[in-house]
Amino acid sequence: MTAHDVPSGRPASIPTPLPGDPRLARLSLNQWTTRRWGVAEAVEGCARAGVPAIGLWREQVAEYGLTASAKLVRDAGLRVSSLCRGLGLTAVTPPLDENRRAIDEAAALGTDCLVLVAGGLPDQSRDLAGARSRVADALAEPEPHAGAAGVRLALEPLHPMYCADRAVISTLGQALDIAEHWPAKTVGVVVDTFHLWWDPDVLPQIARAAGRIASFQVCDFLVPLPADPLLGRGMMGDGVIDFRPLYEAVNAAGYDGDIEVEIFNAEVWAADGHDVLATMTRRYITEVL
Amino acid sequence: MTAHDVPSGRPASIPTPLPGDPRLARLSLNQWTTRRWGVAEAVEGCARAGVPAIGLWREQVAEYGLTASAKLVRDAGLRVSSLCRGLGLTAVTPPLDENRRAIDEAAALGTDCLVLVAGGLPDQSRDLAGARSRVADALAEPEPHAGAAGVRLALEPLHPMYCADRAVISTLGQALDIAEHWPAKTVGVVVDTFHLWWDPDVLPQIARAAGRIASFQVCDFLVPLPADPLLGRGMMGDGVIDFRPLYEAVNAAGYDGDIEVEIFNAEVWAADGHDVLATMTRRYITEVL
Numbered sequence: 001m002t003a004h005d006v007p008s009g010r011p012a013s014i015p016t017p018l019p020g021d022p023r024l025a026r027l028s029l030n031q032w033t034t035r036r037w038g039v040a041e042a043v044e045g046c047a048r049a050g051v052p053a054i055g056l057w058r059e060q061v062a063e064y065g066l067t068a069s070a071k072l073v074r075d076a077g078l079r080v081s082s083l084c085r086g087l088g089l090t091a092v093t094p095p096l097d098e099n100r101r102a103i104d105e106a107a108a109l110g111t112d113c114l115v116l117v118a119g120g121l122p123d124q125s126r127d128l129a130g131a132r133s134r135v136a137d138a139l140a141e142p143e144p145h146a147g148a149a150g151v152r153l154a155l156e157p158l159h160p161m162y163c164a165d166r167a168v169i170s171t172l173g174q175a176l177d178i179a180e181h182w183p184a185k186t187v188g189v190v191v192d193t194f195h196l197w198w199d200p201d202v203l204p205q206i207a208r209a210a211g212r213i214a215s216f217q218v219c220d221f222l223v224p225l226p227a228d229p230l231l232g233r234g235m236m237g238d239g240v241i242d243f244r245p246l247y248e249a250v251n252a253a254g255y256d257g258d259i260e261v262e263i264f265n266a267e268v269w270a271a272d273g274h275d276v277l278a279t280m281t282r283r284y285i286t287e288v289l
Numbered sequence: 290m291t292a293h294d295v296p297s298g299r300p301a302s303i304p305t306p307l308p309g310d311p312r313l314a315r316l317s318l319n320q321w322t323t324r325r326w327g328v329a330e331a332v333e334g335c336a337r338a339g340v341p342a343i344g345l346w347r348e349q350v351a352e353y354g355l356t357a358s359a360k361l362v363r364d365a366g367l368r369v370s371s372l373c374r375g376l377g378l379t380a381v382t383p384p385l386d387e388n389r390r391a392i393d394e395a396a397a398l399g400t401d402c403l404v405l406v407a408g409g410l411p412d413q414s415r416d417l418a419g420a421r422s423r424v425a426d427a428l429a430e431p432e433p434h435a436g437a438a439g440v441r442l443a444l445e446p447l448h449p450m451y452c453a454d455r456a457v458i459s460t461l462g463q464a465l466d467i468a469e470h471w472p473a474k475t476v477g478v479v480v481d482t483f484h485l486w487w488d489p490d491v492l493p494q495i496a497r498a499a500g501r502i503a504s505f506q507v508c509d510f511l512v513p514l515p516a517d518p519l520l521g522r523g524m525m526g527d528g529v530i531d532f533r534p535l536y537e538a539v540n541a542a543g544y545d546g547d548i549e550v551e552i553f554n555a556e557v558w559a560a561d562g563h564d565v566l567a568t569m570t571r572r573y574i575t576e577v578l
Binding site for chain 2: 120121126127128129132159160161163164165170171173174197198199200221223224225227229239240241242245
């Protein structure tokens with residue numbers, strides 16, 4: 001990764017920033033980016049690279065232990081930018097207990113952002129309208145619990161190529177149509193560049209999302225997509241996304257929270273985690289800021 | 290293909306309809322569905338299967354000869370539902386002569402529908418807004434020529450997963466925003482179920498497209514997508530699309546033209562063309578009508 005050149009016509013590489021560099025003040029590592037690392041390695045990696053925040057995943061937190069994870073990130077002085085994730089909102093019987101536990105875990109970890117991925121069509125179903133209508137119902141039940149716990153449910157629209165199997169919420173506008181049923185304090189949205197960059201309406205919808213942006217996630221869209229389209233998320237600068245207009249729109253909408261780098265990519269996962277973090281800090285500065 | 294069962298809970302198979310079956314009155318074979326066939330085989334296949342229309346591709350027409358192709362389809366009593374396709378609308382220097390030739394070929398073949406695929410980002414570019422703005426300019430030049438030739442330029446929005454490399458026009462609404470600069474007689478849009486099924490706004494946009502629908506193309510969206518996402522187009526009934534609401538919306542918008550089956554799929558291409566046509570006629574009746 002470290003030797004990876006950016007394509008011609010793109011910003012030149014810069015030296016890896018040192019811990020304490022003010023340009024890293026809002027940067028967060030979503031721990032799926034360094035997927036082979038558990039919570040302990042990811043926390044140590046962030047501290048070493050000067051990344052002041054981390055987005056945690058429930059699976060890894062469960063492995064290290066909830067209380068131990070909370071203590072570890074607190075002792076390391078890291079913010080927890082989000083917890084991934086609640087699921088199953090399109091199910092005929094949504095996993096309410098599981099999502100309630102996810103809210104409690106977010107609160108215990110000290111983050112106010114629980115990312116929710118809606119889910120796709122139920123098995124054998126082609127009733128997209130029905131699945132979409134269930135998402136709002138599935139939010140109604142945990143919303144008071146989230147409010148009481150001081151956690152915001154952050155609905156994440158996913159790229160339309162995942163509409164059938166992962167998330168029937170495909171645009172930011174659609175996520176906002178649902179989120180706006182509740183106060184911005186309890187139901188927000190995730191703006192993820194990979195999922196939204198193509199949307200001709202994305203900039204006005206980001207403006208509309210003012211006050212509801214619970215998380216801003218960045219990674220690039222690779223062309224061609226790999227055989228598994230889930231792994232088409234690349235390091236910033238390796239794909240086709242022009243990040244700056246999205247970054248500026250999110251800022252203009254009043255979002256001043258963390259900016260998470262979340263990459264699902266076989267090559268990134270195979271690389272040394274510290275190298276990934278070094279590339280990530282450089283590319284964040286040259287491509288996003 | 291013929292032995293292919295539809296998933297449980299879906300319409301039962303029916304006997305293959307005979308030529309002259311009134312349910313086939315609007316059915317068209319897009320010849321890329323039987324990709325190994327040239328114009329002669331595809332025309333003969335349609336006649337044998339009772340499919341009264343065909344969508345032709347410029348490559349195959351060039352191979353058989355333009356005048357010979359026009360005579361062949363006319364003698365077989367087939368309608369030409371469309372010609373695929375004009376390209377390169379996002380290029381800094383669009384291929385104007387080539388697209389003018391495509392218009393003339395459409396006229397010579399007796400179709401009033403030339404499908405236009407916008408194209409993706411130019412090489413190394415990340416200027417999506419710039420590419421999108423060039424599409425309207427690239428239509429302005431050939432539009433009078435199309436009008437004089439009695440051919441409608443049919444702008445086709447492609448699924449957002451192809452935004453970077455194939456078509457920066459990703460939604461029907463976006464295609465209509467552009468098409469509406471010109472009379473409906475000269476610039477229309479293509480409604481393709483594969484590309485548009487996921488769009489939460491698709492039904493109102495189809496209604497808005499009244500008078501501008503130049504082509505209605507059907508095929509299914511397969512889950513999971515194959516390694517080459519271009520080949521994720523499946524036979525109706527093999528994927529996740531509920532065709533009837535889209536079919537009814539297109540009809541309600543006043544479209545009474547041909548319904549083309551256009552499938553890019555390695556298994557379909559490997560199968561015997563006559564078997565594909567038989568499956569296609571049955572599935573068209575059980576899944577679309």
